[in-house]
Amino acid sequence: MPADAPIDLRSDTVTRPTQAMRQAIASAPVGDDVLGDDPTVNALQDRVAHILGKQAACFVPSGTMANQTAIRAQTEPGDELIAHKDSHIIHYETGWPAALAGVMIAPLDGPLGQFDAEDVAAVVRPRTRHFACSKMLLIENTQNRGGGSVWPIDRLARVANTARQHDLRVHIDGARLWNACAATGHKPADYAQHADTVSVCFSKGLGAPAGSAVAGTHEVIDRVVRFRKMFGGNMRQAGILAAAALYALDHHLERLTDDHANANQLAEALATIPGVTLAYPVATNMLFIDLAPTLGNAAALSARLLTHNILTMPAGPQRMRLVTHLDVPSTSIDAVIKAFRAAFSTAAFSPAPLAFLAATFFRVLTMSSFSFGFFLLTTSSWVKRMHLQLLHRVNLFMLMALTSSTGRVI
Numbered sequence: 001m002p003a004d005a006p007i008d009l010r011s012d013t014v015t016r017p018t019q020a021m022r023q024a025i026a027s028a029p030v031g032d033d034v035l036g037d038d039p040t041v042n043a044l045q046d047r048v049a050h051i052l053g054k055q056a057a058c059f060v061p062s063g064t065m066a067n068q069t070a071i072r073a074q075t076e077p078g079d080e081l082i083a084h085k086d087s088h089i090i091h092y093e094t095g096w097p098a099a100l101a102g103v104m105i106a107p108l109d110g111p112l113g114q115f116d117a118e119d120v121a122a123v124v125r126p127r128t129r130h131f132a133c134s135k136m137l138l139i140e141n142t143q144n145r146g147g148g149s150v151w152p153i154d155r156l157a158r159v160a161n162t163a164r165q166h167d168l169r170v171h172i173d174g175a176r177l178w179n180a181c182a183a184t185g186h187k188p189a190d191y192a193q194h195a196d197t198v199s200v201c202f203s204k205g206l207g208a209p210a211g212s213a214v215a216g217t218h219e220v221i222d223r224v225v226r227f228r229k230m231f232g233g234n235m236r237q238a239g240i241l242a243a244a245a246l247y248a249l250d251h252h253l254e255r256l257t258d259d260h261a262n263a264n265q266l267a268e269a270l271a272t273i274p275g276v277t278l279a280y281p282v283a284t285n286m287l288f289i290d291l292a293p294t295l296g297n298a299a300a301l302s303a304r305l306l307t308h309n310i311l312t313m314p315a316g317p318q319r320m321r322l323v324t325h326l327d328v329p330s331t332s333i334d335a336v337i338k339a340f341r342a343a344f345s346t347a348a349f350s351p352a353p354l355a356f357l358a359a360t361f362f363r364v365l366t367m368s369s370f371s372f373g374f375f376l377l378t379t380s381s382w383v384k385r386m387h388l389q390l391l392h393r394v395n396l397f398m399l400m401a402l403t404s405s406t407g408r409v410i
């Protein structure tokens, strides 16, 4: 990386292949993977299946396609998928469950993007001709929008058991399963044993330029391969990408704990700044901070950090997600902390709070003028209503007088 490259905390997907990874890419033996001829892809698939304790694996271009093919392979249109409401597939995958698999989603709630076995049991539909068929459960581990949280393995096992008792398939979206393992010391297969299919990514914490894999039984992976083709995910000499993934598995797995330590160090320092709170405890390589309005909003903070050569991405009006990764060495964490402090001290002198007060004042003024106008209108229509009622009564009185005098009802 050039010395003046920005420190990019937007995501762990921003990493660039190292020189050594590029060499592995350049020297990879390749073939036509659609014909099953690419030795490097085959080696990667075997390796992933082995790591996850499954019969087979299929290399796909992205984490999104890993989820698509795994879920499409085990459901039919009209089926229902159970997932946490903060799942990546619900928020960031363009609605493909509806478009490509035709499945409905039963969203669950719970802190940190997690839920319990009882929550699953509560939404499974009776198998009658009237209902969608509850077919599959999705567990995201680590859970991105839950602060990069790690599923406690016994909880994951209980949830998966309940799903099995209800005849549901279980898929783990393990885009960052490697981080869950780094945080807990569990092996990927410890988690995977509770699921029918597991997806993993090489392009996030592991630093490869692209690529994910789905693992499961031979039967399911045959279907995954079919849907990969249907969804346009076939690649020919894909070994150049698989080589990067293999390199990452060999060299970048163990260092994930460094990313976690960096995230923790950053979180501890930022949490001492008045007005900054951590939205979640830091579990892996992500931290979410919430800003008090007096510090301005997340977009303004992002803009100020950019002037310090720090790239960040707001995760809400007052929320920012920061992600540590391969290209954020621990030596740069101090610089990040300094930049945040400087950005916040600029915020204290910025006209933003003043502008906020002025805007609020004018809003209140406008609203009061409107409500005064409405008051006037209401008063005049009330007078009109009273006037009409009076007229009505006078009419009735005249009508009664008329009928009683003629003895007929007109």
Ligand SMILES: Cc1ncc(COP(=O)(O)O)c(C=O)c1O
Pocket: 061, 062, 063, 064, 065, 067, 088, 089, 140, 142, 144, 173, 175, 176, 201, 203, 212
């Ligand atoms: C939990 C999770 N699943 C799936 C994906 C999708 O991966 P991709 O961007 O490779 O499609 C992501 C992406 O960040 C993710 O965080």
